[in-house]
Amino acid sequence: MSLRFTKLALGAALGSLFSGALLASDLVITFDDLNPDKKAAYEAAVDAFKKANPDINVVANNGDREAHKDTIRNALQNDAPDVITWYPGNRMGPFVDAGLFMDISDLWSSDPNLSSKFNAIKPTMSRDGKQWGVPYSYYQWGVYYRKDIYDKLELSEPSNWAELLGNCDTLKEAGVTPFTIGTQYLWTAAGVFDYLNLRTNGYDVHNDLTAGKIKYTDPRIRDTFAKWEEMLDRCSFVSTHATMDWQAAISPFAKGDAAMYVMGNFSVGQYKDAGLTDDQIDFFQFPEITPGVPRAEEAPADAFFIPANAKNVENAKKFLAFIATPEIQGDWNKAIGQLPPNSDAEINTDDKFIVEGMATLSTAAGLAQFYDRDAPAAMAKAGMEGFQKFMLDPSTLDEVLEGLDKVQAEVY
Amino acid sequence: MSTDVTGSNNRFDTSVTQLVIGGVVLALCVYMLIFVINTTMVQEFYGYSRQINARVPTFFIRMGLLLVALASGFFCITGHSYYKRNKLAVAPWLFLAIGLAFFLVYVIVPIFQSISYSFTKWNGLYDINGVWTGEWVGLHNYRVLWEDPNFWTSLKNNLIWLVLFMLAVPIGLFIALFLNQTVTGIRIYKSLFFFPFVISQVVVGLIFSWAYNPEFGLLSEVWGWFFCEMKENIVGNLTRVCSVEPPSILGDAKMATYGIIAAGIWPQIAYCMILYLTGLNNVSSDQIEAGQLDGAKGWKMLWHVVLPQLKPATFIAIVVTVIGALRSFDMIATMTQGGPYGSTNVLAYYMYEQAVGEGVGRYGYGSAIATVLFLIMLVYISYFLWRMYQDEKEGG
Numbered sequence: 001m002s003l004r005f006t007k008l009a010l011g012a013a014l015g016s017l018f019s020g021a022l023l024a025s026d027l028v029i030t031f032d033d034l035n036p037d038k039k040a041a042y043e044a045a046v047d048a049f050k051k052a053n054p055d056i057n058v059v060a061n062n063g064d065r066e067a068h069k070d071t072i073r074n075a076l077q078n079d080a081p082d083v084i085t086w087y088p089g090n091r092m093g094p095f096v097d098a099g100l101f102m103d104i105s106d107l108w109s110s111d112p113n114l115s116s117k118f119n120a121i122k123p124t125m126s127r128d129g130k131q132w133g134v135p136y137s138y139y140q141w142g143v144y145y146r147k148d149i150y151d152k153l154e155l156s157e158p159s160n161w162a163e164l165l166g167n168c169d170t171l172k173e174a175g176v177t178p179f180t181i182g183t184q185y186l187w188t189a190a191g192v193f194d195y196l197n198l199r200t201n202g203y204d205v206h207n208d209l210t211a212g213k214i215k216y217t218d219p220r221i222r223d224t225f226a227k228w229e230e231m232l233d234r235c236s237f238v239s240t241h242a243t244m245d246w247q248a249a250i251s252p253f254a255k256g257d258a259a260m261y262v263m264g265n266f267s268v269g270q271y272k273d274a275g276l277t278d279d280q281i282d283f284f285q286f287p288e289i290t291p292g293v294p295r296a297e298e299a300p301a302d303a304f305f306i307p308a309n310a311k312n313v314e315n316a317k318k319f320l321a322f323i324a325t326p327e328i329q330g331d332w333n334k335a336i337g338q339l340p341p342n343s344d345a346e347i348n349t350d351d352k353f354i355v356e357g358m359a360t361l362s363t364a365a366g367l368a369q370f371y372d373r374d375a376p377a378a379m380a381k382a383g384m385e386g387f388q389k390f391m392l393d394p395s396t397l398d399e400v401l402e403g404l405d406k407v408q409a410e411v412y
Numbered sequence: 413m414s415t416d417v418t419g420s421n422n423r424f425d426t427s428v429t430q431l432v433i434g435g436v437v438l439a440l441c442v443y444m445l446i447f448v449i450n451t452t453m454v455q456e457f458y459g460y461s462r463q464i465n466a467r468v469p470t471f472f473i474r475m476g477l478l479l480v481a482l483a484s485g486f487f488c489i490t491g492h493s494y495y496k497r498n499k500l501a502v503a504p505w506l507f508l509a510i511g512l513a514f515f516l517v518y519v520i521v522p523i524f525q526s527i528s529y530s531f532t533k534w535n536g537l538y539d540i541n542g543v544w545t546g547e548w549v550g551l552h553n554y555r556v557l558w559e560d561p562n563f564w565t566s567l568k569n570n571l572i573w574l575v576l577f578m579l580a581v582p583i584g585l586f587i588a589l590f591l592n593q594t595v596t597g598i599r600i601y602k603s604l605f606f607f608p609f610v611i612s613q614v615v616v617g618l619i620f621s622w623a624y625n626p627e628f629g630l631l632s633e634v635w636g637w638f639f640c641e642m643k644e645n646i647v648g649n650l651t652r653v654c655s656v657e658p659p660s661i662l663g664d665a666k667m668a669t670y671g672i673i674a675a676g677i678w679p680q681i682a683y684c685m686i687l688y689l690t691g692l693n694n695v696s697s698d699q700i701e702a703g704q705l706d707g708a709k710g711w712k713m714l715w716h717v718v719l720p721q722l723k724p725a726t727f728i729a730i731v732v733t734v735i736g737a738l739r740s741f742d743m744i745a746t747m748t749q750g751g752p753y754g755s756t757n758v759l760a761y762y763m764y765e766q767a768v769g770e771g772v773g774r775y776g777y778g779s780a781i782a783t784v785l786f787l788i789m790l791v792y793i794s795y796f797l798w799r800m801y802q803d804e805k806e807g808g
Contacts, residue, residue, distance in 0.1 A: 069771050077538050094773065098537045098545050149646055175653075176646050184751065240626040242663030242752045251627070256647035308540045377771045389753035392665070403561060410556055411774075 027315040028059045028081040029304075032068035041335035045136075048331075049322050056315050076100040080309035082316040088124045088133055088303050089369035090210065090376055095305075096127050102306040105130045107317050113324040117342045120362070121301055124369055133303035134320040135341040137333050139265040140357035141191055141298035141370075147282040149176060149259045157284040161199075161227070164287045168235035171259050178235040180258035182249030183242055183391065186384035190371035192262050193387050194298055196231070197224045199289035203296035203366035210374035212412035216386075216404040225401070227289060229394045235260075242392060250274050262286065264300070268353050269337065283356050294365030300373060301341060382407040430491025434484045441481035445474060482510065523786065530554075530779035536767070546776065553780035563781065566757040569669050570738070570788075573758060576673045577680060577737035581729045584684025585722075589714075591685070592692045602689065609682035617746030620675035624661040632658035662748050665755035672756055676743045680736050684729045691725030692718075731796065738789065759785040 031042050039062060046060045061081065063071070068085070075084060076095060086092055086101075095101050108114045108122070108131040118125075121138065125131050150156070150167075153174055158164040168178040183189045198206050201220045208214045209221065238244075238252050247270060252258040254274035261267070271281050285295070304323065306316045322328060329340035334348045339357055348354050361367065372380035386400040486506065489495050495502055530553055534546025557563050591602050608616060623630040640654035661671040695718055703717040719726070741760045744750060750757040750765055757765070759781055767778025 070768070073536060077542075091771075094535050094537060098535075098539045100537065100540060146647075152646060174646055185749070186751070239657060240660045240663060243621075243625060243660055244627070248627075255649045255651060256645050257649075257651050378766070378774050381765070381770060381772050385751070385753040388751065389665075392663075392752060406559065 025055060025315060026057050026059065026312050027083070027319060028312070029061065029319065030068075030075060030081040030084045031060070031062045032065045032085045034062060034064055037336050041332045044335065045323060045328050045332055048328060049319060052322065053315075053318065056318075076307050076309065080307035080311075082306065082310040082312045083304050083319055084307055085302060086133065086305050087369070087373050088121075088135065088301055089373040091369075091373045092132055092305070093127060093376065096132055100308050101132045102308050102310065102313065103130045104132060104134070104306060104317065104320065107131075107134075107320060111321045111324060113321070113326070113342055113344075117326070117344050118324070120343070120364075120367060121299075121341045124301060124367060125303065133305040134324050135301040135303040136323050136329065137336065137338045138299045138301035138341055138361075138367075139338040140360050141195070141262070141264045141300075142283050142285050142357075142360065143260050143262055144253075144267065144271065144281055144283055145260045146253065146256065146276075146280060148280045149256060150282075157282075158287045160287050160291075161289045165230070165234050168231075172234075172236070176256070177238050177252065177258040179231075179237045179260050179262065180249045180253045181237050181241045181262065182244030182246045183388045184245045184248075186381075186388055187370075187372050188246050188249070188263075189387040189391055190380070190384050191264070191298065192231075193224070193228065194368060194371050195262060195286040196227050196289070197221070198296045198298075198368060199286060199293060200224045200227055201290070202293040203368065206296065206368050207374070210371065210379075212376075212379070212408055216383075216401045216408065221401070225390065225397055228390070229397075232391065232394055237391065242388065264298070265338065265353055265357055278352065283353055285360055295363075296366035296368055297361055297364040298370055299339075299361050299364070299367040300370045376411055379407060379411045428491075431488055434486075434488030434491065437484035438481055438488060441477045441484065445477050445481070526779040526782050527786075529776055530783045532776045532779075534775045535773040536775040537773075549776065553777050556777065557780050557784070562754045562757060562762060563759075565755060566759045566762040566781075569756065570758045572669055573673060573676075573737040573740050574734065576670075577677060577733050578730070580677050580680040580684050580733050580736075581726070583677075584681045584729065585688050585726075587681065587685045588688035588692060592689060606682050606686055608679040609686070611679075613676075613679065613742045614746050616675055616679055617672075617743045620671070620678075621662055621747045624671055626658045626660040626663070631661070635659075663752055665752050668748055668752065668756045672740075672743050672747050675747065676736070676740055680733060683732060683736075687725050687729045687732075688722065691722045695721045734792065759788075 029046065033039060033042065042062065043060070046058060050056070050058050072084065072086060072095075075081065077100065086095070092101065108118075108125075114131075114134065118135070121135055122131065125133050125135060145157075149171070153170050155167050155170060156163075158167050171178045181188050181192065194206065197209070200223050205214060205220055209216075209218075214221065238249065238258055241249065246263070246267070249261070250267070250270055251274070253261050254271065254276055268281075285297070288295070304320055306313065306320070310316050323332070324342060326340070326342050326344040326346070329342040330345035330347070333340040333345070337348070337351065337354065339347065339354065339361065343362070347358050368374060372384065375383060383404055386404050389396055390400050489502075489506065529546075531548060531550055532546040533549045533552070534544070537545050539545055587605055591598065591605060622628075626632050635658040636652060636654070639656045639658070640652045642650050643653045645651040659667065661667045699717055699721070700713070703713055708717060739760065740758055741764070744756055744758060744761045748756045750761050754762075763778045763781040763785065766772055766774045766781060
């Protein structure tokens with residue numbers, strides 16, 4: 001009697017457990033930023049999604065950004081969430097090629113937002129003619145400079161290469177190092193290289209180089225390095241850059257020992273933390289080098305993807321469509337001080353850097369992701385080491401370029 | 413189970429029952445381990461707490477099953493009459509079995525796996541069906557390695573590490589000799605000298621990279637007394653202007669490796685010192701006295717009387733120093749990450765960077781570096797084992 005009862009109860013319990021699991025529709029999201037403002041913006045978007053879809057049981061995970069770069073491999077292959085963050089451009093390449101990300105071209109063509117409001121960034125999200133993810137944020141790169149120093153020396157924002165070099169001469173005469181940079185973690189040097197290359201040769205050469213179609217010893221790339229040598233010579237960078245990370249490099253900038261910084265917009269908060277005010281800092285686009293080359297910009301994006309192993313694909317697509325809406329894109333990026341990829345989304349008009357960034361990017365002829373996201377990781381690592389070596393000793397140029405050609409032949 | 417070994421009538425029966433029960437449980441466990449327990453099942457079972465918690469229960473369930481499998485395996489074996497007849501010979505192997513199994517799975521198999529990966533081009537991914545995405549390229553990785561200047565830099569740095577790290581042995585010896593006296597508070601001095609070995613390598617690395625920092629480090633402060641003065645800059649802040657720039661030790665490819673080695677050798681000296689201090693406790697005073705009577709003093713005493721008695725300590729000190737030099741990974745990771753431009757890489761770090769680090773994902777190439785490192789280690793370890801064997805033969 002009692003045994004039968006137990007069995008019954010157990011059966012009922014198990015039954016309810018499994019039927020419960022079947023009825024509830026789930027959505028598991030994996031995000032990768034624990035910085036307080038980024039985390040809050042993500043959680044706000046998830047809450048809004050929950051409110052709009054009360055029938056979906058959302059499990060929102062978040063983790064450290066660097067650790068995510070390692071764990072995503074496991075996550076995609078073993079227990080995949082339904083939505084996961086990753087980088088577009090070539091960084092998504094290995095996962096797309098291995099079939100670990102889901103093709104969401106249908107969503108891009110049917111969704112009213114994705115099909116018409118994301119044209120600027122669509123190429124970045126595409127590979128093999130298909131779209132693989134939905135971007136939630138991006139930001140501009142450019143030159144941040146000390147406006148007070150510029151005013152004191154009666155300099156103005158340079159619009160071409162000669163003016164930039166002229167400004168550098170004046171700054172050096174006044175005892176100010178023109179540029180600060182911290183190359184300990186290498187990628188900052190890639191920002192400078194990308195801009196020199198985009199302005200000397202244009203967007204297509206940038207893409208061909210990072211796609212392995214142009215050699216590093218190509219005369220066009222040599223031109224870029226010649227400009228860089230000129231820059232090193234006349235616009236010298238702070239001498240100790242190899243031992244500083246990008247945050248440490250802010251210190252000479254904040255002190256007034258250095259006047260300019262080629263950086264991404266995420267750095268503005270740090271300038272302000274270092275005691276600088278909106279009146280002391282300003283932004284200009286990296287000036288033109290070869291006249292007539294259409295102005296392309298660096299604009300790294302962060303995006304959501306659906307793993308091929310996702311279990312709740314419909315819900316995942318619902319979520320991606322949701323974060324593509326102008327309201328969510330606007331709120332999210334206002335909260336984190338970046339730019340919404342949706343061209344209809346509102347921006348924070350009180351922030352002059354955001355306003356200027358929006359103007360810069362919406363008129364750009366092309367958007368590059370960044371050297372280390374456009375090039376495969378193995379190439380990027382070698383390339384950026386080469387840039388650092390060249391910055392420390394420009395006479396090693398030939399050695400560096402030939403070495404990079406070898407790596408290029410190996411990687412692609 | 414019957415403990416009566418010498419024989420009872422139902423011995424055959426017990427062992428058969430035991431064998432059958434044990435065998436069935438074992439087979440069941442192995443079957444569950446391989447085919448049934450997977451993350452999906454556990455996820456279903458745990459319903460909403462998926463994703464975060466799924467790995468943990470799977471792990472515990474697997475470990476539990478493994479333990480049950482092992483226990484039933486033992487149960488099986490101990491019931492067998494062969495075991496009962498050969499208890500003394502078999503029992504040690506039973507105890508060793510678990511350790512050996514783990515050693516096999518986590519050390520021996522991976523060694524061969526990574527050697528086999530070194531002949532492939534692979535980015536570390538399996539596709540959606542779990543199919544391996546790499547391709548066989550034969551000796552290609554080794555050919556690339558041969559022409560890779562970064563590889564030769566790493567190998568050269570490994571040698572520099574080995575040679576310079578050996579300085580820790582004599583320096584440790586002299587500090588030990590110096591501290592081997594009875595003065596009030598000598599224990600405090602000994603502890604202070606031993607201190608660097610107690611703190612983590614990462615902390616040592618950080619302290620040294622701060623000290624080396626050309627902007628605010630200890631070294632540049634001292635430098636500033638001689639070559640620099642404070643001036644007001646354009647916006648009225650005080651800033652330091654130097655007639656000769658302070659050296660940027662970790663930013664200069666020529667000095668960076670030596671800078672890291674100097675940091676690494678500091679705790680190593682402490683380690684050698686403590687080895688010699690314990691060794692000196694065992695130096696027989698009779699022999700010292702005998703030496704004194706024969707007129708030995710200073711260096712002669714040290715060389716002919718004390719050092720031979722310290723031979724075991726020297727041997728261990730050299731061994732741990734070589735190992736310390738070869739596993740210099742964490743110092744490099746904290747101080748320079750192999751930079752500037754790869755000039756402070758050693759093989760271990762270069763391997764990590766190419767395969768796992770920063771998503772570079774050249775697993776085949778990384779494995780080729782690992783294989784070369786493995787061969788180098790193998791030579792050293794073989795020599796070490798051979799020496800041990802020779803010493804045992806002499807001693808025994």
